[in-house]
Amino acid sequence: MKAEITHHLTDALLMAYSAGTLPEAFNLTVAAHISMCDHCRARLGAFDTVGGTMIEDCGAAEMSDGSLEDTLQRITGIMPGREKRHVTSPDREILPRPIRDYVGGDLDSVRWKPVGMGVKQAILPTSRDAMARLLFIPAGSAVPDHGHRGTELTLVLQGAFADEVDRFASGDIEIADEELDHTPVADVGQDCICLAATDAPLRFKSMIPRVAQPFLRI
Amino acid sequence: MINMFDETTAIVPSVLSPAVLWRDKAVANTFQRTDRPTVDTNKRSENAEWIECIIRVRDSQDKAAFATLFQHFAPRVKAFLMRSGADETLAEECAQDVMATLWQKAHLFDPSRASVATWVFTIARNRKIDALRKQKRPEPEDLPWGPENEPDQAEVLALQQECDQLGEAIATLPEKQRKLIEKAYFGDLSHTEIAEETGLPLGTIKSRIRLALDRLRHAMK
Numbered sequence A: 001m002k003a004e005i006t007h008h009l010t011d012a013l014l015m016a017y018s019a020g021t022l023p024e025a026f027n028l029t030v031a032a033h034i035s036m037c038d039h040c041r042a043r044l045g046a047f048d049t050v051g052g053t054m055i056e057d058c059g060a061a062e063m064s065d066g067s068l069e070d071t072l073q074r075i076t077g078i079m080p081g082r083e084k085r086h087v088t089s090p091d092r093e094i095l096p097r098p099i100r101d102y103v104g105g106d107l108d109s110v111r112w113k114p115v116g117m118g119v120k121q122a123i124l125p126t127s128r129d130a131m132a133r134l135l136f137i138p139a140g141s142a143v144p145d146h147g148h149r150g151t152e153l154t155l156v157l158q159g160a161f162a163d164e165v166d167r168f169a170s171g172d173i174e175i176a177d178e179e180l181d182h183t184p185v186a187d188v189g190q191d192c193i194c195l196a197a198t199d200a201p202l203r204f205k206s207m208i209p210r211v212a213q214p215f216l217r218i
Numbered sequence B: 001m002i003n004m005f006d007e008t009t010a011i012v013p014s015v016l017s018p019a020v021l022w023r024d025k026a027v028a029n030t031f032q033r034t035d036r037p038t039v040d041t042n043k044r045s046e047n048a049e050w051i052e053c054i055i056r057v058r059d060s061q062d063k064a065a066f067a068t069l070f071q072h073f074a075p076r077v078k079a080f081l082m083r084s085g086a087d088e089t090l091a092e093e094c095a096q097d098v099m100a101t102l103w104q105k106a107h108l109f110d111p112s113r114a115s116v117a118t119w120v121f122t123i124a125r126n127r128k129i130d131a132l133r134k135q136k137r138p139e140p141e142d143l144p145w146g147p148e149n150e151p152d153q154a155e156v157l158a159l160q161q162e163c164d165q166l167g168e169a170i171a172t173l174p175e176k177q178r179k180l181i182e183k184a185y186f187g188d189l190s191h192t193e194i195a196e197e198t199g200l201p202l203g204t205i206k207s208r209i210r211l212a213l214d215r216l217r218h219a220m221k
Helices: A011-019 A024-036 A038-057 A067-075 A097-103 A207-216 B012-016 B027-033 B041-060 B063-083 B088-104 B116-133 B153-171 B175-185 B203-220
Strands: A113-116 A119-124 A131-137 A146-148 A152-158 A160-162 A167-169 A173-176 A192-198 A202-204
Touching: A011 A024, A011 A038, A011 B175, A024 A038, A024 A097, A024 A131, A024 A152, A024 A192, A038 B063, A038 B116, A038 B153, A038 B175, A038 B203, A067 B063, A067 B088, A097 A119, A097 A131, A152 A167, A160 A192, B041 B063, B041 B088, B041 B116, B041 B153, B063 B088, B063 B116, B088 B116, B153 B175, B153 B203
Parallel strands: none
Antiparallel strands: A113 A119, A119 A131, A131 A192, A146 A202, A152 A173, A152 A192, A160 A167
16 A cells, blocks of 8 residues: 555545446546555545445345255355465565456566557557556656546556646556546656556647557557 | 544544444444444435345355345345346346345445445445456455444444444535536446535544544454
8 A cells, every 4th residue: 555645536436436337547546546545445435335225125036946955055065165265465466457357467566568659559458448558658758648538547666757637656547537638747866657548539739659559458 | 623523532442442242242232332323214224134144144154134135125226226227127137136146245344334225225236247248346345344343333333433423424416516426326327427526424423433444454464
């Protein structure tokens, strides 16, 4: 857990994550932020509690005959687990566990593809209704100026970047919508690594990224 | 109204009270010791009963305890899934899956962070995403929750009171607002359609869960 996260998830995103209605790429980004942020983990707990009241109050549908016996049959011989769960040691691992599950390891397992000007990306295998990618922005470099058709969530995993809105450091999440055009620039001190999720293609301002866009899938 | 009991319980947990483990056989008695006029006592002792059942499943694979949980929660999970768009056959099948998961994951339930109904909801929701949307559900990294750092009874009780109060607050919301929240949880609203101001009084329960998280983080060090 990082100590000084200042940019958090919105209530709408937390409620949608709790309800289970976000695209997988957004779920991944929310889960990764919560892995780093106990403030939002507690807020999610509150929204899950709302879900708990839905279970209690949405009525009861009669189970079919023998359903209890069938289920008892299934669990016979299964011991409820005893093992202590794996916990990340923050000194050694950079990617939060939900992202590592998609990468198949930590940062050294990411298969980067260059997208120009030193910026690299790795698209993660999520469902097609939205896209999640890891971005590598060399210290001091910029991601081309772009706008958004839908929503873009950008979670900082290492280093920091600044754009027209604010500065975003490790654990911070920027939520950009159609009204924002921005040029994120990585801090000079360290290469910046982010997870970015979009539910529609980005709109680039300049010609070159726009031409390259279909090939790079950005 | 939400805050009425808060000053008495907020400070008590990990600081002053002796570490009474929630697996302690005295659990049921502890629950009856504190009388809060604003809380529905039946409902509260109900959750205490579910917690007791999960402990019995966890510690001694008690099938009678499992049956008690099944009889209460399986029909509710089934109704929840049908409201979310599953047909009856799928909802039945998934409700059984959810209850089997309850058995297998009994050791992961932390009563200082969630009521049993809340925990059942999260399992049902994940099954729903898997069955209806055919998607994986990325979950946040686990916290180091385990028998060696089980919460004390005051924490569990305090959380239950917050849950009950929230349930009452939702029940008394204006009809239109309540319907919107239901629509969000039954999957009828996208995240851009969900209002940023939900009007739900979530502040105190959030603080309560945060206390439990801080205790776990402290135990990690």
